[in-house]
Structure formats: structure tokens, C-alpha cells
Amino acid sequence: MATNRTFTMLKPDSVEKGNVGAILEKITASGFRIVAMKLTHMTLRDAQEFYAIHKERPFFGELVEYMTRGPIVAAILEKENAVDDFRALIGATNPEDAAEGTIRKLYAASIGENAVHGSDSNENAAIESAFHFSGREQF
């Protein structure tokens, strides 16, 4: 597998609970290199656009409220097979279904407040990275 990139957000609950350091340690210990990172606060419009694919879902309002209630840490990560390996590292959307040792199993409270985002395809990783970072912010 070629080295490639994925995009992540440590969601507001991770920042609020002081879990950013522990989660970043787990990410880097799992072989991901951080190529861009920042603390940022999404506006309502940002969150609606970022999660537009879910706009018809019943949880959309809650999701947008959650993602905008405080700052997040946005980052681009590089590794072989980055998208799939990162989805494996974070675990299932619902922490009750997440495997032992995964980030969501360790740090997520519920299916709605689930600590981290991970891109679900190479195409979305590129779109989501460009949403949050300019080319000059990627190393």
C-alpha cells in the first residue's frame, strides 16, 4: 500500500474532557505522521457544509450543534493505507460497538458524541483536508 493521507477532527467533547494529548499520542504511536494540525472552532455554516451528506438524517441538527459548541482539533495524517487504518484505529461510530482499544471505545460517550472523525475515502480525505487547510499549512 502506498503512503497516503487522511483527515481527522478531535471533536468538541475530546477538547472539553482534556483528551487531546492522549488521543494524539495514540495516533502517532500507531504510525501516523501529523502533516497539518490546528485548534479551530467551526461555525454553524462550516458544520452544515462539512456534514452536508447527512442533512436529511434525523440527527443532523444535533450533529451540527455538537460540532459547533466548542473548538476542535483538525489534522491531516499520513501513513500507508491511511484512510482504512485510521477508521480501524477509531472504531465503530457507536462506542458500544467499537473494538477494545479503539479511540472511540476509550474516549467516546455515545453514538452522537463520539470523540473523533475519520475520513471514509481517499476522495473525501482530500475534500475535507482542503476544507480546513490551505496547501501552505500542509507539511
Ligand code: RTP
Ligand atoms: P465521522 O464521519 O464523524 O467520522 O463518523 P462516522 O463516519 O463513523 O459516522 P457517520 O455515519 O458519518 O456520522 C457522522 C456523525 O454523526 C453523528 N451521528 N449521530 N445520533 C445518531 O444516531 C448519530 N449517528 C451519527 C456522529 O457524531 C457521527 O460520527
Ligand code: MG
Ligand atoms: Mg462519516
